[in-house]
Amino acid sequence: MVSWSTVRSLLVFFGPLLLPRILTWIRSVRNRPKSQIKPLPLQTKYALAVLFTSALIAFISTFPIFAPANIFLQTQSRLQTSTGVLMARLAALQPLSSTDERLRVVLDSGLDARLLYLQFGPRVVTECPFVQPGDPDAARIFLFYALPSLLAPHVVHLFVLGAVTSPLLSGREAASWRTLATIAGLLLAAAEVYSLATHDSRLNARSTRWTDLAxxxxxxxxxxxMGIAGLDAVLGWVIFLQSTNRAFVAPRTPSERVAESVRALEALLGKTRGLGVVRNGTVRDRVVRGVVERYWVKEGEVMASVCEEPEVVAAQKSALARLDTVSITRDAQTFVDGVIPAQ
Structure with a gap:
């Protein structure tokens, strides 16, 4: 379907974009302390739920029950089997519908019509009003006619990717993957269109058994x-890793650090003001002020008696004896020299 040269070209083009992120992830996993792991934010949980639903729907859509019927697969017939025999075998399996009758007309058009049926499916070859299957330019017209239905799932998927990587829904962590997710979604759509447009239908013309048909x-x-489900799974995985600080941890911007410092200072200011209110209330009330004064008098007496205990005095003398004042002075001087460089 996709040649190795195409895959190699994609790797050469997208390798420089993906390789730095992979290396960053490896380094972050190796150097990440366990204390940095944080719980999954509520916004990210919503985004992961949307991605899981999208991946599940995409995976379920691959089940054969949701695919249009394939007459050659149903009847296990060769491509060269006559239309009458095909319809007789199909009638033995199920009652023929109006769609089957329209398909009979298409299959009667010749081998090229059957090849186009395998390439574009039954709906395009039976419903396209712009060209007949036997016309010379039928493949190109059928491709244009099939594009809307071909791209519709990818458009919906791109909308889902845009929603789950929006800062409003998923936060800053998921938003950092928006560009790569959009590029990957567009590549899926382009790969499908390219594979369908470049398919060599003549390969089926040489098949002699129905099992050899593509x-x-x-x-x-x-x-x-499978591609949409896989992309959603990978995107959900990396969003989970980054949102919980398990990997892809991006350094905070200066504005974010300033905002966090301002919030911490505001919280400290609020606590200080609250403490001031309590202090003013304590000082202004005579009864409470007396209780506080008695507490501190009692505290001084208790601490004085503790410091006069022989064990405490011996411990203080032992600590002072082990104190290396020269080393402390040297360390202090080194610190001061590092903070205030010599002129």
Missing amino acids: FPFWTLRVWRG
Whole structure:
């Protein structure tokens, strides 16, 4: 479906974008202390729930029950099997519908129509009003006609990616992945369109058994669902790691550090004002002031008696004897020299 040269070109183009993040993640995992891990924010939980729902829907969409019927797979018939035999085998499995009758007309158009059926699916070849399956330019017209339905799941997926990486819903951590997530979503859509447009339908023309047939329309539906589910899973994983400080921890900007310091100072100022109110109330009330004064008088007496205990005196003398005043003076001088460089 996708050649190795295409994959290599994508790696060369996106490697410089992804490699620094991978190296940053490895270093952050190695050097991260356990104390930095924080609980998952509520906003991020909502974003992860949306991603999980999107991935689950994409995965369920790959189930065969949601795919259009494939007449060659249903009847286990070769591509060269006549239309009458195909319809007879299909009628033995289920009653023929109006869609099956329209498909009969398409399959009667020849081998090219059958190849286009395998490439674009039954809806495009039976409902496109702009061209007939046997026309020379049918493949290009069918591709343009199929683009809206082909891109619709990717447009919805891009909307989901934009929602879960918005700062309003997921916070700053998830928003840092918006560019990469959008690029990855666009690449999924481009890869599907490219694979369908460049598919060589003539490979099926040489198949002699039904098991050798390739079904690009049905195969791409499966890969689309798996790709969207995989992208959502990877995005949810990295958002979880970054939101809990397990990896991809980005340093805070100066404005964020200033804002945090201002909030801490405001909290300290509030506590100081509260303490001042309590102090004023204590001083102004005669009864409470007397209780406080008696407490401090009693505290002084207790501490004086404690300091006069022989054990305390001996411990103080022992501590002073072990005190290296020269080393303390030298360390203090070194600190002062480091703070105030010599002129």
